[in-house]
Amino acid sequence: MEAEAKAARRQMIADVLAEYPPKTAKKRGKHLNVFNEGDTDCGVKSNIKSVPGVMTVRGCAYAGAKGVVWGPIKDMVHISHGPVGCGQYSWGQRRNYVSGAVTGVNSWVVMQITSDYQEKDIVFGGDKKLVKVIDEIEAMFPLNKGISVMSECPVGLIGDDIESVAKRKSKEIGKPIAPVRCEGFRGVSQSLGHHIANDVMRDFLIDPAANKEDPSFEPGPYDVMIVGDYNIGGDAWASRILLEEMGLRVIGQWSGDASVAEVERGPKAKLNLIHCYRSMNYICRHMEEKYGVPWLEFNFFGPTRIAKSLRAIAEQFDDKIKEGAERVIAKYTPMIDAILAKYKPRLEGKKIMLYVGGLRPRHVSDAYGDLGMEVIATGYEFAHNDDYQRTTKYIKDGTVVYDDASEFELERFAQALKPDLVGSGIKEKYGTQKLGFPFRQMHSWDYSGPYHGYDGFAIFARDMDLAINNPVWGMTKAPWKKAE
Amino acid sequence: MEAEAKAARRQMIADVLAEYPPKTAKKRGKHLNVFNEGDTDCGVKSNIKSVPGVMTVRGCAYAGAKGVVWGPIKDMVHISHGPVGCGQYSWGQRRNYVSGAVTGVNSWVVMQITSDYQEKDIVFGGDKKLVKVIDEIEAMFPLNKGISVMSECPVGLIGDDIESVAKRKSKEIGKPIAPVRCEGFRGVSQSLGHHIANDVMRDFLIDPAANKEDPSFEPGPYDVMIVGDYNIGGDAWASRILLEEMGLRVIGQWSGDASVAEVERGPKAKLNLIHCYRSMNYICRHMEEKYGVPWLEFNFFGPTRIAKSLRAIAEQFDDKIKEGAERVIAKYTPMIDAILAKYKPRLEGKKIMLYVGGLRPRHVSDAYGDLGMEVIATGYEFAHNDDYQRTTKYIKDGTVVYDDASEFELERFAQALKPDLVGSGIKEKYGTQKLGFPFRQMHSWDYSGPYHGYDGFAIFARDMDLAINNPVWGMTKAPWKKAE
């Protein structure tokens, strides 16, 4: 990018910072940058407390642990342990699709199950209530394969001992009960919730089950696990189909459409394939360290990255699988070429501004590139520095990078950068549209999807087209105002 | 009824007449009366031209011929021959239910099929068009079993010779084509349309088929026909089921859910059972005169009349059928008793004002009586004197009787008589409700039904209850107005 243009972008950042109180401006300044090609990271601080009183987009540890990692496990009952709100607001909102499920009978993903703390539970402690809650779960949902206890803020503050309750009741009912200390005040964002969730998964499902019999499972040479895919709109299925078509056997999905059996079976994979590095790298590292299972990051957004990933995965196996990868790529290429022929002309040169969580601020970049589009600004709600390092491989010189951006910053950047499309979340969607910018929710795929894999890319391309090219964006100004 | 009350009703009539110009008052005065028990008719003139400029409820000959008699025959195509309107307004409005039908393939009842006369057809005559219309019907609807040509006003005025076209084309396609001269200006109401329709049915279906083979039909000793039931909301089926249960065989329904085969087979019945005397007595008389088939009027509204009718019908047959009738009555009695126990307390003493066509102004009277209700005023759109004679057997002393009532008269009578329920047609419904009176459409059963037979009486009772007792009727006046 030309120096002048880059300087203008830096000035844009400075202008926004100038509107903060000085102390806040100083803090926020460290999280905003214009990327210089060749740098090893994006030049922003990350994983730091949000500034109070400025509208952060971030959630909390509970959101990371229950909403992301544990919630999608379908044959467990997940208790939102504490007051009613947390579970209520997250009920059915992440579109973690499940297959073969009868909700309330052998799956509880799209349910709000809570201990609904009342004042007396705060005053006298909630452990007794938790005991009864678990008993009542067994009465209502006897086919569950386990229970998780997702702590909300008060639980940690009033000194409840959920670990002890979990231990006792687990023995009693003969099923795993996982106490997850994901109170919302822990850490600075969802991220610590992921980490806590991974650790509890390790301690209460994986390690205890390491020597357990698994009658449905006979190990094979091509066994892989999909890790860090939450099956939003069916993403994991659109990924799995490719891995299976190339000859691999997918022995588990973590945790979109997961069963307890699949989680417990984790260490038996020959290779763990991780899509969302941020939320599940911890457990991959554990399985590598303790069970010697290697892991590989992959990216199934867009044909360029899909092909690269398929080949990289195949590299870990024999020629049969390598041929399988080539066969899969060849099979889907004509369909993808047709998609590109249809949509690229409609999307070529369009500029995207992203602000999401997890893997997407970088992972989707080349999928846009496949369509001739360019990401001009991106950032993460809850990344760590290793995410920003990885991001450098995806973004171009001059890309604006923001960490834990406030709604205020995003609005100003959008007005300055005038993107053709903004991709972020529900809280950002409607305000951005008011400004006249097309928008896609890139957490939930805006109720569409899947976006992973070849089948998903077709939908991705269609959706970007319909977002950007819908006629409404040419009509936001009253024509009599135009004339003025 | 006490003389004073009767005098008040006569005065009510006089008051209404006083609002007409004298010439009209004189004319209309002959159609309005307060019934004197013991008289052999209702003391009203009937089947006379309506007064111009006063809102009559009546329709025309086309409505009687196409809308009532011919239209329900399901496997014929009925052409509304002339301009578009007549067929359009009657399209799908009479709820002549059909069974086993694929509309447009082997049934055309709920379709509007018209020659859609244009100005040139008026100027140059429409016979050529009719020829093409018939050809196009054969191309579109090859499974039809015949065609009827229902003339609209212009056809008769411009000298079209539809009889000759029908004759020629009938020979050509090998199916009956019935030219029905039911132009709207003929006669004074729907009634002449019925008569014309009967005559054409006689000349173009029944008599020509008298010696035709009927492969589906083997005559039997208990063969009866249902005549004059148009299967509104399934009425004929709810009647047929009783006749079949008592041991009779129903070999045809005229004309609700009728097939050409059933019409052609008419003279083969052992007995014709006529429900709507007004619209189909002509054809019964013909079958009696020419083929020696006796006919019997019956009334399947309400348990009292149903039982009477079943027994009267059975009287025409042997003991087996007589026992059958008793068996049927016994079978349904508990259900009917339960219906009466439920609804009679809610309806007892309610007063009804009726204004309908055909048979209903008298036939439903005892069904109301079964529920403890009383018809206090009734009248016919298009009755003849024989209808009013029959009516005397149903109504009480002091009943107000109106023939060809105008909307104006009905409104004034309702306001004076303050009935608990008015039963009339769609044109009367909404205005009556504005006055605050509950209302049922008694042509279409207000989209409910069936009302015939025992199954139908249950619905009838429910419907009268919901009409009268719906809470809305207690709330028509603003409460702050009540206080005034």
Place this chain on the structure above:
Amino acid sequence: MPQSADRILDHASLFNEPEYLELFARKHALENRVPPDKVQEQLDYTKSWEYREKNLARESLCINPAKACQPLGAMFATVGFAKTLAFNHGSQGCTAYFRSHLARHFKEPCAAVSTSMTEDAAVFGGMQNLIDGLSNAYTVYKPDMIVVSTTCIAEVIGDDLSAFIANAREKGSVPMDFPVAQAHTPSFVGSHINGYDAVIKGVFTYLWEGKTREPNERINIIPGFDGFAVGNNRELKRILNAFDIGYDIISDVSDQFDTPTDGTYRMFDGGTPLDTVRGAINAKATVSMQKYCTEKAGAFVAEKGQQYASFHYPLGLGATDEFLMKISDLTGKPIPDSLEKERGRLVDAMADSSAWLHGKSYSIFGDPDFVLGMTRFVMEMGGEPVHCLATNGNSEWAAEMKALLATSPYGARAQVWAGKDLWAMRSLLATEPSDYVIGSTYGKIFERDLGIPLIRLTFPIFDRHHHHRFPVWGYEGAIRVLVTILDKILDDLDRKTIKTGISFDMVR
């Protein structure tokens, strides 16, 4: 026995009970039925391209047309004038049909009288009927005006309305100066929209007779034949009131077709006062909301020296913009900020729902102006029209449709069908389906025969209630149309995904 006092089954369920299924079987055995395989074969055939071609080639036979006849429109236009009685000169059956047709849509009483011509009148002419009829109608209903329109018989025999009415006046049927306007509305010419036009022109002609135009700053608005007139005319007034201009709705049925139930029957309610109509000659301009409803009336006002502008049932964003800008142009008043905010709210709703609406395909039928207006809005939402059909559309309409479709890439797939009926549309949809059909109740046959959901947005709507009480015009009306369409799409999606549970989402 299917029936019991606790659970009374009416037709919708009664006839699915085993007793009745057996009854049907017995009956069918006596019907000489076409064998089921033949029926299936013909059913399949009716959905084929070969059948479609035959179907489109029809020249004389009309099957399921989406049009009514002139006098229906005449009656509609008439009752929009204050205390004005619709008076049909012809057979009485016609009048019964018009009244019930409108009553079934509006769920309102619809008053009109007839001269009840019968055979003798067909031979000798209907003068005596008209004289008696006017006398009775005037005496009984006490209207402020009577509009005489004709049905077939009077037209075919050539009754001379002007002479007859003059005679009636002389005979004292009505006072010499009592307003009696007239319109020739034969059913064998045009359709209901032309009957509407004829009455508007007839009323202008009568009430403006002998007047000299003294131009003022007012604007006349003629809504046209519109099943949503109750909601639309009120919305129109709300919009125009926001402008703070002088305007008059010419023929306003919104109160007539929405009278309260409070113990009083109002045979007449609301409507354009006759003095207003008399003064309307002086208006600066007349604006027609539906061009094809006012071709003759429009030409008439233009002859009188007024500006004349017409729209095509302006529905949606761009059409409402243009309507407001035209009002602004004509009056010199700026478009009020409140309306601009409403505009922004419509844009907002369109944006919020765009992902669901984008790329959905629709076939649209109805009156010519409605189809134009609806098609335009559908394309504004990123929807793709497939078949656009007006039985009463002519070649001029088809050309306007094609020009409209050419303005948007979303119009590329669309085909325009002027003069075709709904049986033709069935073939079109069977061979080239769309996701949805937008039209009147008549379109429910497509739902039954082809599984294509119907969105009811135009006259007549017989099988749903009260929709006409809400507007579809203006920005707020457009939101309602959008919601109506979107509800159908999302209902459909729920229905399709309910079985597997996958995609039966809590948020859309």
Place this chain on the structure above:
Amino acid sequence: MPQSADRILDHASLFNEPEYLELFARKHALENRVPPDKVQEQLDYTKSWEYREKNLARESLCINPAKACQPLGAMFATVGFAKTLAFNHGSQGCTAYFRSHLARHFKEPCAAVSTSMTEDAAVFGGMQNLIDGLSNAYTVYKPDMIVVSTTCIAEVIGDDLSAFIANAREKGSVPMDFPVAQAHTPSFVGSHINGYDAVIKGVFTYLWEGKTREPNERINIIPGFDGFAVGNNRELKRILNAFDIGYDIISDVSDQFDTPTDGTYRMFDGGTPLDTVRGAINAKATVSMQKYCTEKAGAFVAEKGQQYASFHYPLGLGATDEFLMKISDLTGKPIPDSLEKERGRLVDAMADSSAWLHGKSYSIFGDPDFVLGMTRFVMEMGGEPVHCLATNGNSEWAAEMKALLATSPYGARAQVWAGKDLWAMRSLLATEPSDYVIGSTYGKIFERDLGIPLIRLTFPIFDRHHHHRFPVWGYEGAIRVLVTILDKILDDLDRKTIKTGISFDMVR
């Protein structure tokens, strides 16, 4: 391969394709699944009376409750004041949830900030967070008022809001006289309706502090927590404007949750001006539209010497009558004729549709006032409530419900369920079904599991758009509710009768 450029399948159809059905089979073989017969057995069991009894006996476990927590209501109430910022003292995740929850319903941006308390604040208290937070919020967003409400953490550790705010003022976070109101809204007490109450009272308390009441003739109206507030508040204003009285809506979110899309993002729009709130102390009376949303605020105004009257989400004929009569009583102004005519139109619609509505049975869930209001209207239409449920209803509510049901024979079948959740309702409906369910989006589980159609008429509605832009209050709102219900009934009837064709009628 299921996917092609011409026909792109998304989740709703993609996963019904054979490739994916095979994939599911492969996956299920590796899941150690419960055998299908056991699943079916348990599914059947969940619909049994035995399960129902267990389900209703739950004391600790809450499953699918129909209630949210206090701070959500606090945020809703806050943004109804002009340029007022909702400011949560507590964990930031709470705020993210409130914002997205409201955004999903209103399809609007929903602004609120948090003090982002973390572990250190849990230990040392959140004062510094509050001081920094107020400073930032004041500087960046330039509000006219900030309302601080709490979430769990601040309540559990016992932060002293008054002291902290005073400190913040002294530290210059906000000017000394800048309005900062406060409300304690712990999630473990009550529900969102109580949070609403707390903020209304908190704002009154702050803005009326030190003021002496000088009574005037104005009326305050507090709408309460209401997902239909956009349509309802506007309708309320239209109705009150017709009265020509002085009134003020206290917390009016109707513009805030319906801003236009025109290129500008309005973080604040509309709302009750602060001076209006200051003056509201002098009002003659305060009228609450939802009693259970204003228990404390109501007591507070009564203490100040105002008359206080409350309604239960007045919906339908009788409730609207009573509301209007109360306004008339309080102000001495007669009920305008225009509203009386609207009343007559509602009666008209009810009469016209009564045959379809009569005897239909409904189960109704939602907030206590909504359930009271909706149940009343349902009975006015001859409908029969079966289960009336409010998770956040208490015994007082249950008593009021029972009293209401006793006023009508149509209430005879109804059972009242205070404090029960929607999983309990599933058992109730499985064992004692109703024809329809009226509630929020959460009720779609009954459609899926039990085949009982859902009518969406209360917050939250996530899976349909823009319904909240139309009112349900007032006579006109009631017509809309009637139409919403009737459309569902008639859609349902069409669906049931489409196969045989019998009863698939053109007119209803």
